[in-house]
Amino acid sequence: DTEVTQTPKHLVMGMTNKKSLKCEQHMGHRAMYWYKQKAKKPPELMFVYSYEKLSINESVPSRFSPECPNSSLLNLHLHALQPEDSALYLCASSQKDLGTGNTIYFGEGSWLTVV
Amino acid sequence: RKEVEQDPGPFNVPEGATVAFNCTYSNSASQSFFWYRQDCRKEPKLLMSVYSSGNEDGRFTAQLNRASQYISLLIRDSKLSDSATYLCVCKAAGNKLTFGGGTRVLVKP
Numbered sequence: 001d002t003e004v005t006q007t008p009k010h011l012v013m014g015m016t017n018k019k020s021l022k023c024e025q026h027m028g029h030r031a032m033y034w035y036k037q038k039a040k041k042p043p044e045l046m047f048v049y050s051y052e053k054l055s056i057n058e059s060v061p062s063r064f065s066p067e068c069p070n071s072s073l074l075n076l077h078l079h080a081l082q083p084e085d086s087a088l089y090l091c092a093s094s095q096k097d098l099g100t101g102n103t104i105y106f107g108e109g110s111w112l113t114v115v
Numbered sequence: 116r117k118e119v120e121q122d123p124g125p126f127n128v129p130e131g132a133t134v135a136f137n138c139t140y141s142n143s144a145s146q147s148f149f150w151y152r153q154d155c156r157k158e159p160k161l162l163m164s165v166y167s168s169g170n171e172d173g174r175f176t177a178q179l180n181r182a183s184q185y186i187s188l189l190i191r192d193s194k195l196s197d198s199a200t201y202l203c204v205c206k207a208a209g210n211k212l213t214f215g216g217g218t219r220v221l222v223k224p
Binding site: 041043045050056088098104105 | 147156158159160161164202204206210211212214215217
């Protein structure tokens with residue numbers, strides 16, 4: 001079982017709604033990530049937090065707003081999404097920065113449908 | 116050209132057979148390499164890291180060829196449960212992994 005927990009597992013939201021995806025890890029990891037994955041495609045990096053600070057934003061539209069309240073929690077706030085934003089949203093964590101041999105561990109993901 | 120390229124497959128493999136597939140990467144500064152496995156509608160899970168000297172984990176063997184910039188994965192004695200998409204992952208500088216598009220493997224009885 002994954003040690004990265006994501007909620008909710010499924011979310012359906014309208015284009016005018018505001019919702020949030022939540023992620024929690026208790027492995028003492030200090031880097032956390034949001035990825036987006038569409039069907040039959042690899043995961044695409046959205047954001048990286050390192051020591052609770054945003055270190056990478058892959059030019060993600062502002063309708064996606066990440067937040068890292070502490071070293072164990074990562075949120076993704078959603079507002080005014082489009083149907084094409086429907087996807088699997090994966091949270092991941094890793095030990096500090098990705099040094100040699102370190103890699104990331106994914107949560108089970110949140111399936112998002114925008115209607 | 117994509118940074119990390121994989122044959123999408125599917126590789127149709129008889130149960131008990133051996134299958135191998137490669138992944139090529141374009142960034143010569145890539146430092147670390149991994150294979151992940153992803154089942155349908157599930158999250159990617161780390162299968163194994165890939166070390167310079169090659170490494171084995173049970174029925175799985177990974178190799179790295181830095182000169183030709185590719186890594187490989189070999190699965191021996193394939194099981195039905197090995198059916199999945201195998202993602203090649205490379206890391207260059209920074210806190211960022213680059214994923215290949217995945218190779219789909221179907222093991223059939």
